[in-house]
Amino acid sequence: MTGTATATPHPAALSLHEVTASYGGRTVLDNVTVRIPAGLLSAVVGPNGAGKSTLVKAALGLVPAVRGEVRLLGEPLKRVRSRVAYVPQQDTVAQDFPITAVQVVEMGRYPHRGWLRRLTPRDDELVAAAMDQVGVLDLAGQPLDELSGGQRQRVFLARALAQQADLVILDEPFTAVDARTEAALLDVLGELCRDGRSVIAVHHDLRTVRERFDHAVLLSGDVVAAGPARSVLTAENLERAYGLAPLTAGTA
Amino acid sequence: MIDWFLTALPLPYPDAVVVVGTAVVGFVAGALGPLAVLRRRSMFGDAMSHGTLPGVAVAFIVTGTKAPEPLLLGAALSAALAAFAMIGLERVGRMRPDAAIGTVLSISLALGIVLLTYIAGSGNSEQSGLNAYLLGQAAGMVERDIAIALLLGAVALTVVTIGFRVLRSATFDPGFSAVAGVPTWAVDAASTALLALAVVLGVRTVGAILMVALLVAPVVAARQLTTRLSGLVPLSGAIGAACGAVGGVVSGRAELPAGPVIVLLATAAAVLSVLFAPRRGVLARIRRRSRPGVATR
Numbered sequence: 001m002t003g004t005a006t007a008t009p010h011p012a013a014l015s016l017h018e019v020t021a022s023y024g025g026r027t028v029l030d031n032v033t034v035r036i037p038a039g040l041l042s043a044v045v046g047p048n049g050a051g052k053s054t055l056v057k058a059a060l061g062l063v064p065a066v067r068g069e070v071r072l073l074g075e076p077l078k079r080v081r082s083r084v085a086y087v088p089q090q091d092t093v094a095q096d097f098p099i100t101a102v103q104v105v106e107m108g109r110y111p112h113r114g115w116l117r118r119l120t121p122r123d124d125e126l127v128a129a130a131m132d133q134v135g136v137l138d139l140a141g142q143p144l145d146e147l148s149g150g151q152r153q154r155v156f157l158a159r160a161l162a163q164q165a166d167l168v169i170l171d172e173p174f175t176a177v178d179a180r181t182e183a184a185l186l187d188v189l190g191e192l193c194r195d196g197r198s199v200i201a202v203h204h205d206l207r208t209v210r211e212r213f214d215h216a217v218l219l220s221g222d223v224v225a226a227g228p229a230r231s232v233l234t235a236e237n238l239e240r241a242y243g244l245a246p247l248t249a250g251t252a
Numbered sequence: 253m254i255d256w257f258l259t260a261l262p263l264p265y266p267d268a269v270v271v272v273g274t275a276v277v278g279f280v281a282g283a284l285g286p287l288a289v290l291r292r293r294s295m296f297g298d299a300m301s302h303g304t305l306p307g308v309a310v311a312f313i314v315t316g317t318k319a320p321e322p323l324l325l326g327a328a329l330s331a332a333l334a335a336f337a338m339i340g341l342e343r344v345g346r347m348r349p350d351a352a353i354g355t356v357l358s359i360s361l362a363l364g365i366v367l368l369t370y371i372a373g374s375g376n377s378e379q380s381g382l383n384a385y386l387l388g389q390a391a392g393m394v395e396r397d398i399a400i401a402l403l404l405g406a407v408a409l410t411v412v413t414i415g416f417r418v419l420r421s422a423t424f425d426p427g428f429s430a431v432a433g434v435p436t437w438a439v440d441a442a443s444t445a446l447l448a449l450a451v452v453l454g455v456r457t458v459g460a461i462l463m464v465a466l467l468v469a470p471v472v473a474a475r476q477l478t479t480r481l482s483g484l485v486p487l488s489g490a491i492g493a494a495c496g497a498v499g500g501v502v503s504g505r506a507e508l509p510a511g512p513v514i515v516l517l518a519t520a521a522a523v524l525s526v527l528f529a530p531r532r533g534v535l536a537r538i539r540r541r542s543r544p545g546v547a548t549r
Contacts, residue, residue: 025346060431081433088427097290097424098475098484107421111432115418143479159428 011074013038013167013198014059019068021051021058028054031068034223036215038073038167038198041189043209043229046219047242052202053089055219056169060086073167073198082111085165087156089172095145101155102140105131108162123162130161134188150181157185161192168192170201174208186212206233254398266391267501273393273401274500274514275493277454280405281463282470282492283412283485284450287443289471290423290481295350296338296444298464299357301451303334305364305460308385309371318378320397324452327385331448334360364460388459388511390500401453408449412485415442420481457500459511466492469518476529491521 014036021029028051036042044052057063059070061077073080085108108130109123119127131137134154144152153173160168168189174182186208189199193214203209209216209229216229220241225232254272261268288297307330308323315322334356341352368386371379381392412419422429422439430436451463458466474488499514506513527534 057427060427062427062430077431078433081431084431086428086431088425092427093425094290094423098479098481099420099424100479103480104424107425107428107432110417110421115421115434116414 011038012036012071013040013042013073014169014200015071015074016055016059017069017071019058019066019070021054021063021066023054023057023063028221029058030221032219032223034217034226036198036200036217036226039193039196040198040214041186041193041212042198042200042215042217043203043213044200044217044219045203045206045209045233046224050219050241051221052204052219053171055217056171056200056202060084060169080167082163083166085160085163085168087160087168087170087173090149090152090176093156097144099144100140101136101142101144101147101151102127102131104144104155105140105158105162108159111163126164127158127162130158131155133161134158135184148178149176150178153177153185154181157188161188165197167198167200170199172202172204174203174205182208206238209233254395254402258395267504269393269395269398270390270500270504271497273398274390274457274496274510276398276401276405276496277457278466278470278492278494278496278514279489280401280408280492281450281454281458281466281496282474283489284408284446285467285471285488285492286481286484287419287423287447288464288467289475291443293443293447294464294468295353295357296335297447297451297467299338299353299360300331300334300444300448301455301460301463302357302360302364303331303337304328304452304455305360305385306330306367307333308382308455309364309367312371312379312382313367316376316378318381320400320456323456324400327452327455328448330360331451332445335444335448361460384456384459384509386459386461387509388455388457388462388514389503390457390510390514391504393457393500397456404449404453408446411442411446416482419443457496457510458514459509462511462515465515466496466518469515469522470495472522473518473525476525476532492518495521 012035016032016034019029019032020027044055046052054063058066059072072084105127106119109119109127113119113123128137131140134157136151136154136158139147139151144155147155173185192199210233213229216232217226218224218232218237218241224241225237258265258268258272263271288294304327307326311322311326312318338352338356341347341355342349368382371382418434418439422434422436426436450467454463454466470488470492473491474484478484478487495514495517499517500510503510503513530536
């Protein structure tokens with residue numbers, strides 16, 4: 001593993017120590033150890049079946065049967081739930097659910113306010129500011145299932161912003177999203193990192209990773225490489241991850 | 253209180269009992285139906301409703317009476333058993349959900365029919381009318397049925413109201429909710445229990461075979477008319493109540509089983525709503541598509 005030891009004073013945004021996770025009866029992550037530094041826009045990349053989604057799901061406690069140790073912002077998940085925002089893959093969200101855009105964004109305040117209490121005027125301000133920041137404030141009252149893919153993803157990012165999380169984890173955030181929205185969302189994510197927050201996105205478009213991300217973890221069942229995005233996405237590493245893995249491991 | 257209300261209605265007393273009783277049952281089913289439809293558990297609810305049959309029969313064999321309480325309890329226990337059987341087949345037996353549902357549904361129906369036929373041949377004079385649990389019967393409802401339905405319905409709707417935000421979030425986006433600290437297993441268990449309650453309350457009126465339609469059709473009808481869950485739940489309940497009340501009286505007068513009549517009404521409401529709902533209906537969408545510049549999907 002070619003991890004570059006960055007001597008940051010902060011705890012890592014995410015660290016996994018000897019984590020094994022299986023999904024649907026198959027071991028997808030086998031004894032993975034990786035550390036993603038805080039304050040950076042980081043990508044988790046790799047071929048299909050490499051365990052990208054499983055890695056973030058294991059980190060977030062969404063995949064059972066996990067062995068090993070996970071730390072988010074230096075702590076176990078249960079101590080930092082309100083500080084971690086999760087934007088799941090679109091197909092795990094009920095697509096035809098009766099809910100409006102603003103109601104989705106309000107969910108970002110529940111971890112702070114509790115699940116039974118009313119939101120405060122301060123919450124409403126944060127919700128409106130978040131929607132404004134990603135350009136969906138005028139869609140607040142719209143039913144979610146009448147929005148385009150790009151508009152929907154802006155709404156979900158607004159939810160993460162309204163949560164004011166220190167770590168935002170996104171799973172394939174740019175599928176079914178137009179290029180203009182992708183660029184705009186990446187700008188917002190970059191701003192978060194400049195504020196000292198951390199962003200980790202599962203992503204498959206290597207070109208955007210090279211151009212827009214600070215840090216990358218290249219997976220293929222195991223960690224092939226981790227470090228500054230450009231130094232990870234070398235021809236040699238990519239061949240190890242994409243070229244040979246399907247033949248040797250049979251995990252296409 | 254119930255008595256006063258029933259005599260105040262401009263209907264003959266037996267009709268009043270049926271109208272109010274079926275309306276309450278229909279409201280509870282319609283209001284809890286989103287727990288089945290939005291969670292993609294409609295067929296699971298169908299299997300649970302078939303699962304009530306063996307319990308009803310066993311409860312009758314054990315107690316020898318048709319008093320509503322023991323039969324409801326038997327129905328509830330056996331619906332819960334059906335639910336556990338399906339979850340067990342999926343998790344432990346590694347069966348696909350549709351296969352697990354199909355297995356439990358058909359076994360429950362088979363067992364129920366065998367037991368009910370045995371009871372019918374046993375010469376127990378109390379047994380006539382047990383067949384209502386197959387296709388439903390609204391006539392013969394008594395005030396005590398209304399009281400039980402009101403009590404259990406109030407408990408269920410209170411749980412839904414208090415836990416509304418949790419139920420909505422966990423159903424809409426289970427991943428986000430789990431990370432935010434919602435115990436999703438508890439939400440699953442609570443939804444299944446509430447669904448079982450709706451089924452058990454409705455099964456005598458609508459019948460085990462068609463009960464699922466009273467959970468699903470009002471939701472389909474109401475979904476076209478609202479864009480928020482907080483609107484869907486009461487509207488679906490109201491549609492369920494209306495279909496229950498009208499169907500209950502009509503079936504009694506026409507000497508038809510109540511289940512099919514109520515279900516046909518609810519289905520008609522769903523079809524009308526899908527076609528003609530002002531904003532989301534098929535016609536409205538077609539009209540919108542012919543007008544450019546308006547977001548459609």
